[in-house]
Amino acid sequence: xxxxxxxxxxxxxxxxxxxxxxxxHKTKPLGALGDLExxxxxxxxxxxxxxxxxxxxxxxxxxxxxxxxKDNEVNAYPQEVxxxxxxxxxxxxxxxxxxxxxxxxxxxxxxxxxxxDFKEAPNLINAKIDLGTKNMVHEPAMTTDQYQQAIKKGxxxxxKEFNNGCNTIGFGEMGIGNTSSAALLMSALTGIxxxxxxxxxxxxxxxxxxxxxxxxxxxxxxxxxxxAEDIMTSFGGYEIAMIAGAILKSSELKMVTLIDGFIxxxxxxxxxxxNENVLDYSIICHQSGEQGHRKMLExxxxxxxxxxxxxxxxxxxxxxxxxxxxxxxxxxxxxxxFESAGVSGKQ
Amino acid sequence: xxxxxxxxxxxxxxxxxxxxxxxxHKTKPLGALGDLExxxxxxxxxxxxxxxxxxxxxxxxxxxxxxxxKDNEVNAYPQEVxxxxxxxxxxxxxxxxxxxxxxxxxxxxxxxxxxxDFKEAPNLINAKIDLGTKNMVHEPAMTTDQYQQAIKKGxxxxxKEFNNGCNTIGFGEMGIGNTSSAALLMSALTGIxxxxxxxxxxxxxxxxxxxxxxxxxxxxxxxxxxxAEDIMTSFGGYEIAMIAGAILKSSELKMVTLIDGFIxxxxxxxxxxxNENVLDYSIICHQSGEQGHRKMLExxxxxxxxxxxxxxxxxxxxxxxxxxxxxxxxxxxxxxxFESAGVSGKQ
Numbered sequence: 082x083x084x085x086x087x088x089x090x091x092x093x094x095x096x097x098x099x100x101x102x103x104x105x106h107k108t109k110p111l112g113a114l115g116d117l118e119x120x121x122x123x124x125x126x127x128x129x130x131x132x133x134x135x136x137x138x139x140x141x142x143x144x145x146x147x148x149x150x151k152d153n154e155v156n157a158y159p160q161e162v163x164x165x166x167x168x169x170x171x172x173x174x175x176x177x178x179x180x181x182x183x184x185x186x187x188x189x190x191x192x193x194x195x196x197x198d199f200k201e202a203p204n205l206i207n208a209k210i211d212l213g214t215k216n217m218v219h220e221p222a223m224t225t226d227q228y229q230q231a232i233k234k235g236x237x238x239x240x241k242e243f244n245n246g247c248n249t250i251g252f253g254e255m256g257i258g259n260t261s262s263a264a265l266l267m268s269a270l271t272g273i274x275x276x277x278x279x280x281x282x283x284x285x286x287x288x289x290x291x292x293x294x295x296x297x298x299x300x301x302x303x304x305x306x307x308x309a310e311d312i313m314t315s316f317g318g319y320e321i322a323m324i325a326g327a328i329l330k331s332s333e334l335k336m337v338t339l340i341d342g343f344i345x346x347x348x349x350x351x352x353x354x355x356n357e358n359v360l361d362y363s364i365i366c367h368q369s370g371e372q373g374h375r376k377m378l379e380x381x382x383x384x385x386x387x388x389x390x391x392x393x394x395x396x397x398x399x400x401x402x403x404x405x406x407x408x409x410x411x412x413x414x415x416x417x418x419f420e421s422a423g424v425s426g427k428q
Numbered sequence: 429x430x431x432x433x434x435x436x437x438x439x440x441x442x443x444x445x446x447x448x449x450x451x452x453h454k455t456k457p458l459g460a461l462g463d464l465e466x467x468x469x470x471x472x473x474x475x476x477x478x479x480x481x482x483x484x485x486x487x488x489x490x491x492x493x494x495x496x497x498k499d500n501e502v503n504a505y506p507q508e509v510x511x512x513x514x515x516x517x518x519x520x521x522x523x524x525x526x527x528x529x530x531x532x533x534x535x536x537x538x539x540x541x542x543x544x545d546f547k548e549a550p551n552l553i554n555a556k557i558d559l560g561t562k563n564m565v566h567e568p569a570m571t572t573d574q575y576q577q578a579i580k581k582g583x584x585x586x587x588k589e590f591n592n593g594c595n596t597i598g599f600g601e602m603g604i605g606n607t608s609s610a611a612l613l614m615s616a617l618t619g620i621x622x623x624x625x626x627x628x629x630x631x632x633x634x635x636x637x638x639x640x641x642x643x644x645x646x647x648x649x650x651x652x653x654x655x656a657e658d659i660m661t662s663f664g665g666y667e668i669a670m671i672a673g674a675i676l677k678s679s680e681l682k683m684v685t686l687i688d689g690f691i692x693x694x695x696x697x698x699x700x701x702x703n704e705n706v707l708d709y710s711i712i713c714h715q716s717g718e719q720g721h722r723k724m725l726e727x728x729x730x731x732x733x734x735x736x737x738x739x740x741x742x743x744x745x746x747x748x749x750x751x752x753x754x755x756x757x758x759x760x761x762x763x764x765x766f767e768s769a770g771v772s773g774k775q
Contacts, residue, residue, distance in 0.1 A: 107523075108513065108516050108521060108522055108523075109523055109740050110504065110505070110630035110631045110739070110740065111631055112631075112717075112737075112739075113630070113631075113717075113738065113739050113740040114523065114738060114740060114744075115717055115736045115737025115738045115739065116736040116737055116738075117736060117738070117748075153775055157457065157774050157775065158457070158772065158773075158774055158775060159772050159775050161772060162771060162772050165769065165770060165771040165772060166455065166771060168769070168770070169455055169764055169769040169771060172764070172769065174455060174763060174764025174768065174769045175455055175763065175764070175769075176454070176455075176456055176461065176759055176763055178762075179755070179758050179759050179762045179763055180755055180758070180759075182762075183751070183754060183755060183758050184751065283457040283460070283774075284457045284458055284459075284460075284774060370460075370462055386736075387734060387752070388735070389462045389463040389464060389733075389752070390459075390462025390463055391460065391461060391462045391463075391464070392457070392459075392460050392462065393456050393457070393460040393461060397461075401464075401751075401752060401755055404530070404531065404748075404751035404752075405734070405736070405748060405751075407530060408526070408527055408530060408748055411526050411527070411529075411530050412523055412526050412527075415525075415526045415529075416521060416522065416523055416526055417516055417519070417521025417522070421521065422512065422515070422516040422519065422521045422522075423512060423515070424509060424512040424513060424516060425505065425506050425508060425509050425512060426505075427504050427505055427630075427631060428500055428504065428505060428506050
């Protein structure tokens with residue numbers, strides 16, 4: 082499957098005027114619901130209706146390991162934490178489990194390439210490309226074939242949810258070392274110097290952040306980049322490539338696409354590089370505490386729904402922001418208008 | 429009832445260390461849940477437990493009219509909109525109805541002094557002090573007796589919810605003209621010049637904001653202020669005084685007290701003036717789009733949970749932020765620890 086396969090049409094904005102009229106006639110001062118109004122407009126546009134609905138909201142968490150994390154130089158936690166956290170997801174003990182349960186969001190866990198052979202589990206989707214990527218300090222993280230497999234698999238998983246009646250999908254990730262991948266993707270895709278893309282990840286101190294930046298600078302110099310595929314095969318993670326494929330597919334299917342923090346936004350940047358129209362379907366749910374995320378959002382000229390200093394990944398920013406997105410749809414559908422409620426307008 | 433009657437003890441912070449230990453051993457990097465962690469700590473402190481719970485969350489919306497709004501100089505909408513919106517609340521068509529329904533929050537509507545005689549309605553609480561305040565351009569908004577009635581009534585209504593099993597309470601308001609009251613209270617209580625306290629309210633343009641500021645400056649000069657009571661009797665609204673009484677009582681009862689935007693924060697400033705300890709029990713749910721609210725938060729040295737540019741009142745900021753506050757409690761209670769999940773710590 083070629084990434085150019087995705088047929089993503091821009092959102093038809095001809096309906097915006099009708100939706101805005103509906104918003105402006107609700108029993109509230111003009112603009113008084115702030116960002117909820119722009120979210121309602123965006124979702125109405127995606128679904129091309131003045132009565133949108135969020136059906137079977139689902140978060141897919143993609144987990145994978147990274148060759149670079151074996152040296153324990155760029156990551157605060159050892160590589161085996163990826164495996165341990167997948168078990169934690171399966172047992173319902175992680176933050177994403179708690180928040181999805183609270184907000185009635187279906188949760189799927191995908192092994193995109195964790196360095197562990199999981200037994201079959203009813204709530205684990207096996208999409209393993211390999212037992213972690215290669216160490217990009219020495220060689221490309223993945224082959225072209227693996228990259229294409231990952232894109233295809235991400236798309237397939239989304240299509241399956243879509244066929245099951247889901248029209249609102251969010252993405253999360255788990256992968257010790259993946260802020261390094263995301264920082265390199267960000268630098269390659271935005272032109273921002275790598276030192277400004279590197280952050281604390283799960284909790285490096287100042288010296289270790291500087292060391293991480295120096296290592297990633299060397300990685301950057303080592304690889305020859307000619308096109309999008311080179312960027313992902315050199316620096317990628319399987320989970321990030323799979324999320325990129327998932328975003329491309331959910332946009333093609335005109336699904337409301339909910340973007341989490343630094344890693345998932347790196348996948349969005351990559352998907353945008355393939356097809357600019359993905360931005361029409363994406364809502365950035367939160368601004369991460371990982372310092373590079375703010376710069377990503379500035380680059381995308383996008384504003385996140387919430388900014389709570391979360392820096393956990395797993396899709397937690399999506400799960401926490403979801404009730405706000407739901408509220409935007411609900412006010413559009415359920416609030417009375419000035420006419421229906423008999424309320425006087427502005428004088 | 430004297431306001432000094434309230435016996436509000438500071439939160440006993442001796443439990444913070446135990447709660448923080450529990451937070452820090454959850455399966456996440458230290459601090460990775462950002463503001464959710466500080467909210468969890470605060471609520472654990474209020475309830476003095478490592479397993480807090482939010483029981484029967486309730487929003488009370490206090491509605492009242494303002495004498496100053498009859499001239500249509502300081503308000504964008506005519507005074508009768510207060511009455512019309514109360515009917516809209518009772519019929520379930522307002523934004524606060526939609527958001528409370530979505531988030532399973534009980535909603536109570538209180539007539540604190542609307543300029544209309546409502547028939548009895550099962551979901552309307554009659555606490556009417558009068559048919560709106562007097563016009564503070566010419567005379568004090570209320571009498572000392574009315575002020576004391578309002579404080580007492582707000583406290584009684586909260587105590588009733590508490591006795592019914594509620595431990596988490598938020599306040600909202602409706603009252604055409606009440607940003608003028610709130611701006612004057614803010615200026616008197618913080619020392620900030622009135623011109624910096626005045627904003628667009630429900631949608632005044634630049635010239636009308638300047639006119640509003642000029643009128644309020646004259647109001648300020650007209651009244652002699654010697655103490656807290658003078659501030660509220662001169663500039664108050666019945667709904668604002670009642671909310672101040674409600675905040676004092678919910679703090680005394682160690683309830684999690686959820687503060688909405690500009691108007692409710694003005695009531696909080698007043699309650700704080702009576703008893704500083706109310707801040708220990710209050711969570712500022714959102715930062716309003718009304719420009720003075722940011723300055724109020726700076727004065728209080730408090731940070732709001734969300735900042736979505738909402739400027740509707742009604743308690744909508746509380747209702748929208750509530751799932752985030754709930755998420756803070758849920759992660760503290762439900763997430764696995766590193767030990768229980770068998771996840772390795774930081775290296």
